Amino acid sequence: MEVTDQGDAARTDTGVDPRPLRVAMLGCGVVGTEVARLLARNGDDLAARVGRPFELVGIAVRRPGRLRDGLDPGLFTDRAQDLVTRGDIDVVIEVIGGIEPARSLILAALEAGASVVTANKSLLAEDGATLFEAADKHGRDLYYEAAVAGAIPLLRPLRESLAGDRVRRVLGIVNGTTNFILSRMTEQGSGFAEALEEAQSLGYAEADPTADVDGFDAAAKAAILAALAFHTRVTAADVHRQGISDVTSADITSAREMGCVVKLLAIAELSEDGQSVGVRAHPAMIPATHPLAGVNAAFNAVFVECEAAGELMFYGQGAGGAPTASAVLGDLVAVARHRVSGGRGPRESTYADLRLRPMGETRTRYHVSLDVADRAGVLAQVAAVFAEHDVSIETVRQEQHGEDAELVIVTHTATDAALSATVEHLRELDVVRDVLSVMRVEGQ
Ligand code: HSE
Secondary structure, eight states, rough: EEEEETTTTEEESOOOOSSSSSEEEEEHHHHHHHHHHHHHTTTHHHHHHHHOOEEEEEEEOTTSSSOTTTSSSSGSSHHHHHHHTTTOSSSEEEOOOOSSTTHHHHHHHHHOOOEEOOOOOHHHHHHHHHHHHHHHHTTTTEEEEGGSSTTTOOOHHIIIITTSSOEEEEEOOOOHHHHHHHHHHHOOOOOOOHHHHHHTTTSSSSSOHHHHHHHHHHHHHHHHHHHHHSSSSSGGGGGEEOSSTTTHHHEEEEHTTTTTTEEEEOOOEEOOOSEEEEEEEEEEEEEEGGGGGGGTEEEEEEEEEEHHHHHHHHEEEEESHHHHHHHHHHHHHHHHHHHHOOOOOOOOOOTOOOEEEEEGEEEEEEEEEEEEEETTHHHHHHHHHHHTOOOOEEEEEEEEEETTEEEEEOOEEEEEEHHHHHHHHHHHTTEEEEEEEEEEOOOO
């Protein structure tokens, strides 16, 4: 490559200043390995896009002696703190995950003058404020596109492309593991345990699937999406969370009978008066005609409803080494461009500071399934309980089960508090043998 003199900086004939931007990486699992591999493979292209080449100068891992296919063993160290504070690092990529030591290392990196790219949804959802404040204090970028929905360009569109609009609602399938399980239950009639086992054998679900199955992962992502969409600080603790382990084959069948499918949804929505935001992650029935209903297997998709833009949908691979590495490298290029040209990307925006609505105030429709005694007056008693709590019934369906009957009731929109009180009251009725399931109905 020919190098020519251009003022202070020597530049190649492609306009690339040959002085490298130094990159340090924390963690080298599935995502980190792909980041290192793609950085090496696409290095010339990335240099041309940024105006300077990248040099990966170190990778901090717990076991530096372990050989990693295709990666120079000399890059590895177990001294993460020393790596991020050595003083000449331009960008730190954090792909360790979890709260500590990731938080301390990111803070140390920012203090040492590096910009940071992270895929760490749990840390951002738990304590993003501390990281954003540190990035501000030290005048550096903190980018995190890979933290939500893997490869899908979603956070930048929310933060930048839609900055001139008003988002009303974000509705997303942001966890591939649970979407795989629910898809299998829907397509093959598998039970939850069987579908989970299949997800584990195919490598979608972890040996300990709690974070995915119990909705922690989706709740963290919901918090990050809500904060961006509504310019308000939202943490995982502000998100109402419910997992999918109680979803039964009967729920899936019942959903199908009313023209719906069951999905684990991350939802963030503005109130009618625009003064509050409700954020939640839970299984819900959505109409089979809704664009999210066709998002199956381990895919993710996020449906965004805006005042001016209308409805948008972002779809793609939400996990996996190469897809997530794509988002990490996109961020690396963005922050590197700022290092080259000066300035910073958009900062955290919390000016709206909207009230976070408790779940009890959330209004939606409900599907309630009851096992009841099959005799005169039972339906009237059940309907009276709904009426007493001001929950209006939209449809009722009854199926015979021996001496009992299953009543499937779909309500009009009601508050979560009113529906919870209704269900508690129904449990007290002698004629109600069991409340078989309660599921929200969304997307209409
Ligand atoms: N465990 C997540 C999922 C991937 O199943 O979607 C990373 O966010």
